[in-house]
Amino acid sequence: MTFRITFLGTGGGRHTTMYQVRSTGGMLIEHDGKMLNVDPGPGALVQMQRIHYDVCNTSSLIISHCHPDHYSDAESVAEGMSRGGWEKKGHIYGSPTVIEGDGKLGPCLSAYHLRIVEGYHVFKPGDVLDVDGLRVDIKKAKHSDPTNVGFVFHTEHGLVSYVSDTEFTEEIARQYIGSRVLILPVTTPMGNRIKYHLCTDDAISFIDIVKPELAIFIHLGVVIIRRGPDGEAALAEKSTGVRTIAGRDLMVLDVGEELSISDAETFEGGWIPPSSV
Numbered sequence: 001m002t003f004r005i006t007f008l009g010t011g012g013g014r015h016t017t018m019y020q021v022r023s024t025g026g027m028l029i030e031h032d033g034k035m036l037n038v039d040p041g042p043g044a045l046v047q048m049q050r051i052h053y054d055v056c057n058t059s060s061l062i063i064s065h066c067h068p069d070h071y072s073d074a075e076s077v078a079e080g081m082s083r084g085g086w087e088k089k090g091h092i093y094g095s096p097t098v099i100e101g102d103g104k105l106g107p108c109l110s111a112y113h114l115r116i117v118e119g120y121h122v123f124k125p126g127d128v129l130d131v132d133g134l135r136v137d138i139k140k141a142k143h144s145d146p147t148n149v150g151f152v153f154h155t156e157h158g159l160v161s162y163v164s165d166t167e168f169t170e171e172i173a174r175q176y177i178g179s180r181v182l183i184l185p186v187t188t189p190m191g192n193r194i195k196y197h198l199c200t201d202d203a204i205s206f207i208d209i210v211k212p213e214l215a216i217f218i219h220l221g222v223v224i225i226r227r228g229p230d231g232e233a234a235l236a237e238k239s240t241g242v243r244t245i246a247g248r249d250l251m252v253l254d255v256g257e258e259l260s261i262s263d264a265e266t267f268e269g270g271w272i273p274p275s276s277v
């Protein structure tokens with residue numbers, strides 16, 4: 001069984017997103033031949049074009065919460081999954097604000113886009129999903145969208161966790177104990193704590209509790225990008241003793257017996273996938 005994550009984007013927060021200092025395209029996960037888009041914010045479609053990934057091959061879409069850096073490209077991904085709306089294919093998973101809206105936030109997808117796919121599902125912390133054969137556990141977060149969650153992916157080679165936007169609490173961190181890979185949204189650098197997000201100090205506390213084999217910083221805001229994400233990751237590695245790296249756009253993580261990191265091959269110019277004709 002393969003389990004490969006392509007980081008379509010490693011940016012997060014309002015300013016990184018509005019200026020696309022880094023892409024905010026979320027993650028593309030390949031598991032046993034199935035493709036899953038996770039949190040496709042601005043840039044997801046552009047990055048998929050750059051690596052010549054045909055979005056019609058996506059079988060499911062997961063959206064953690066209703067902030068644009070996590071969902072703005074989602075309707076186009078839904079159109080990809082359903083081959084432009086011609087085939088009722090693909091599943092969408094989202095928190096209540098994503099699928100239903102709560103009067104203040106969302107929904108993230110129009111009624112039309114929910115209707116063109118095969119099915120859509122609202123999740124909450126504690127749920128266990130079967131996403132095209134991949135077990136995904138839904139975990140609690142503490143964020144300005146109160147319905148936000150994190151995810152634990154059960155791979156043949158251990159647990160891979162994507163902690164979506166949250167502030168640090170011990171209870172939240174403890175949910176991820178046992179993870180082999182911990183993907184953390186580190187929005188701000190050391191000494192720059194802001195509400196509802198993690199700074200490097202919080203990431204260190206988080207990693208100390210979970211003790212994964214590898215920690216990866218993503219969702220980088222402009223201040224941590226200016227400060228230097230590699231240096232911030234190195235501070236965390238020094239303090240925790242856990243291998244910690246800063247994600248980079250189009251980085252690829254293969255989870256097998258070994259964890260292997262590489263970069264996706266990119267291509268220039270327009271590309272029209274064969275499936276479109």
Ligand SMILES: [Zn+2]
Pocket residue numbers: 012013067069070165219
């Ligand atoms: Zn975010």
Ligand SMILES: [Zn+2]
Pocket residue numbers: 065067143145165
């Ligand atoms: Zn958010």
